[in-house]
Amino acid sequence: MIAVDTNLLVYAHRADSPWFREASGCVRELAEGGVPWAIPWPCLHEFVAVVTHPRIYAPPTSLRLARKQLEAWCASPTLVLLGEGPGHLDTLGRLLDAGQLVGPKVHDARVAAICLEHGVRELWTADRDFSRMPTLRTRNPLVGGGR
Numbered sequence: 001m002i003a004v005d006t007n008l009l010v011y012a013h014r015a016d017s018p019w020f021r022e023a024s025g026c027v028r029e030l031a032e033g034g035v036p037w038a039i040p041w042p043c044l045h046e047f048v049a050v051v052t053h054p055r056i057y058a059p060p061t062s063l064r065l066a067r068k069q070l071e072a073w074c075a076s077p078t079l080v081l082l083g084e085g086p087g088h089l090d091t092l093g094r095l096l097d098a099g100q101l102v103g104p105k106v107h108d109a110r111v112a113a114i115c116l117e118h119g120v121r122e123l124w125t126a127d128r129d130f131s132r133m134p135t136l137r138t139r140n141p142l143v144g145g146g147r
Contacts, residue, residue, distance in 0.1 A: 002030060003038040003082065003115050005125035006046040011142070013051055013061065013069050019126070022142045026124065031076035038080040040114045042107065044070055084110075085117045099132040112136045 004027060011023035030037040048070070051061040061069075073079060091113040095101065101109045112133045115123050123130060123138045130138045 001036050001038050001080065001118070001120050003040060003118075003120040003123045004030065004043065005111065005123055005127060005130075006043040006050065007126045008124055008141075009039070009043060009047045009073075010050050011126070013047070013066075014057065016057075019142050026141045027073070031073060031079065033078060036078050036080050037076075038082050038115075038118065038120060039073065040082045040111050042111055042114070044081075046107070080118075082114050082118045082120070084114060087117055088113055091116055095133050095135070098135075101132060105129060105132070109133060 008023050008026060011017040011019040012027040013024075014020060017023065048063075048066045050056055051066050051069075052063055054060045074081070092109055095109040095113055095116075096106065099105070099109070108127065108129050112123070112130060112135075115136055121137060123136055124141050125138050126140050126142055130136060
């Protein structure tokens with residue numbers, strides 16, 4: 001199963017993003033395809049926080065539109081929403097220790113741990129910080145030939 005990270009969701013939503021066309025195509029392909037795909041819950045939360053933040057976007061996305069976007073993605077019959085499982089603390093601890101991850105990197109480790117717990121084969125992301133967690137395969141579908 002492929003999971004999608006926050007940055008691709010943001011790029012797929014914000015028409016002012018230089019990656020909008022590529023990212024929206026990637027997410028649409030997953031959402032309209034017949035194969036299960038995933039979004040970790042923390043990525044949905046972070047998506048809303050980022051696109052509605054007035055210091056990040058001028059103008060920011062309204063909360064109403066951000067929620068409509070979430071509803072549209074969640075309407076995909078093949079979407080699987082991923083959350084922490086019973087082994088989360090152990091998986092997260094191993095990732096934090098192995099990469100000596102602190103501060104904002106803890107959020108990325110949380111996403112990675114959730115993906116690993118659910119058997120995600122690949123996380124699509126434009127965030128290079130995930131390279132500090134080599135047990136999770138990542139790919140940036142926006143560059144280098146994409147998908």
